[in-house]
Amino acid sequence: MNHALKSKNVLTPDGLKAAVVIIENGLIREVLDYTADSGIDTEDFGELVIMPALTDTHVHINEPGRTEWEGFETATKSAAAGGITMLTDMPLNSTPVTTNVNALKKKTEAAINKLYVDCGFYAGVIPGNSNELEGLIQNGVLGFKAFMIHSGIDDFPDVSEYDLRKALDVLKSMTDLPLLVHAELEDVPDSENGMKRAQYDECSFKSFVDTRPKEWENKAIELLIKLCREYDYHIHIVHLSSSDAIEMIRSAKQEGLKLTVETCPHYLYFSSEEIADKDTRFKCTPPIRDTVNREKLWDAVREGVIDFIVSDHSPCDPGLKCFDEGSFEKAWGGLSSLQLGLSIVWTAAKERGFTLENVSKLMSANTAAFIGLENKKGKIEKGFDADLVFFDPVKKFIVDESELFHRHKITPYSGRELCGVVNATYLRGKKIFENGKILSKPEGEIIFNHQDTKSPRNIFEI
């Protein structure tokens, strides 16, 4: 049951080095010096980088109920092809939304025998469901998600400060699972905003960005920092786009608050200036902003103010993108990029002087730690799952939609040249993807939280 892999470039916690990785029963048994004789069959990968597989903690899989948008099978195949072995699914866009135990059970049942990589679930915090939270924790969710603005899905309503407080009262009394929040607060309710909106050209990307100003994010984050301090509870800001919020996040962290922050490949790769009008592939909220904003996000990533990078893969039926009309007002918001994340981020990070080790920390170790898997995934170290990516960091490729495993192939990265190719992916020591092909049966597991052991949340020590 054991075998060994060797390469001149194994990404270990001590950096990139020549090493032999011994795998036994799906776990890393040992990492030996390159010249050591392991005494067992060893496959030699030459110069190819062997790095920890990625954990993507922000994915909308949409099953059950909107499987025609994505689904467990297509999402986890895409993940395998992108070097990702662990996903966390968001509680909305599926029907039912994951806001009570019955819905969580339906989701769990829907996932059985369809997972090509591991997958866990978040549950939703919505107005009036605070009495459901205990059951959801006991049934293994990895965290909770709330919206401070309309989510786009009517059965997943947004929360007020009052609702957040009710949820935090419950959560604080029984768990330390993170509360993830979509941080945008409208300055004027939509109903009163009609006149203002009428002046906008709904096909213009610039106008779209103007309708979702940075102030909305800044105001929401200000409130979240206040609650984080008051409750001394782990609050996580999803998909940060506004660079104006970085300063207050930095001081909140310096103060020692349990605040974490993610951003996404699209905020780090694209800039609003290059996005053509009517190209609704780029619609997401908060929106992609200008170049100056993007570079400030990179600075925050470099500094560690932003903890990690996740896809926020959120596809939909292509018809809902309203391509004919090109209306950013009417099109469904959400970008599709799951399979491409590592190459996108590596391409942009490398240009800015980041190393592969930096990228691995941002997309593997830190994301795994965020959901309590800091001793299981995200590192090539003794005792960890043998979840590995074989990555060629030099080879370039043009994004070809026909090579994507996503249910729908539309992505704004189509035709872009990216650097870094995922040659193969291993899940618990088994090769599940190689050279464009899925090799395994669906052998991914559903990952539940470990409330019994109360595993410490190392994310604050990273």
Ligand SMILES: [Zn+2]
């Ligand atoms: Zn999302």
